[in-house]
Amino acid sequence: MSKKYDYLIVGSGLFGAVFAFRARQAGQKVMVIDKRPQLGGNIYSENIAGVNVHKYGPHIFHTSNKKVWDFVTSLVEFNNFINMPLANYRGKLYNLPFNMNTFYALWGVTTPPVAAKKLPPPPPPPT
Numbered sequence: 551m552s553k554k555y556d557y558l559i560v561g562s563g564l565f566g567a568v569f570a571f572r573a574r575q576a577g578q579k580v581m582v583i584d585k586r587p588q589l590g591g592n593i594y595s596e597n598i599a600g601v602n603v604h605k606y607g608p609h610i611f612h613t614s615n616k617k618v619w620d621f622v623t624s625l626v627e628f629n630n631f632i633n634m635p636l637a638n639y640r641g642k643l644y645n646l647p648f649n650m651n652t653f654y655a656l657w658g659v660t661t662p663p664v665a666a667k668k669l670p671p672p673p674p675p676p677t
């Protein structure tokens with residue numbers, strides 16, 4: 551009797567979906583099951599009135615690995631989202647993550663050595 555599938559993949563998140571895709575490319579037969587009604591696991595987005603809404607939490611994809619980037623962009627299109635978080639501290643807005651702009655806005659300092667002097671001392675190493 552011939553087997554129906556080479557792999558049963560439980561979960562269609564990033565891992566399961568990529569594994570299934572690669573296995574299919576390698577000529578394997580795969581079955582993917584998921585307890586949720588859609589594919590993608592935690593990176594699933596729901597299109598609501600033309601807007602991709604992150605159902606399980608916001609996601610930002612970043613990699614410095616060209617092989618990874620070439621792989622994902624061969625499958626999906628990315629939008630031009632730019633992550634620019636701000637912190638509201640005592641009614642003033644500051645850039646996150648901290649950079650010299652933040653330290654200038656906070657303390658009026660313009661060089662890393664002067665900013666470093668403003669920072670609290672590091673905690674003692676664990677004993």
Ligand SMILES: Cc1cc2nc3c(=O)[nH]c(=O)nc-3n(C[C@H](O)[C@H](O)[C@H](O)COP(=O)(O)OP(=O)(O)OC[C@H]3O[C@@H](n4cnc5c(N)ncnc54)[C@H](O)[C@@H]3O)c2cc1C
Nearest residue numbers: 561562563564565566584585586591592606607608609610
């Ligand atoms: C709120 C949030 C924000 C995040 N932000 C980022 C980010 O900005 N950048 C980043 O790189 N990573 C981010 N991550 C991490 C990233 O989402 C995960 O690393 C990645 O999605 C994990 O993929 P996965 O395939 O391992 O698991 P999941 O995406 O969790 O997929 C697992 C799938 O398996 C299914 N499943 C589980 N158990 C069963 C079962 N018994 N039977 C059937 N199906 C089952 C689930 O329904 C789900 O669809 C974030 C995670 C969260 C939760």
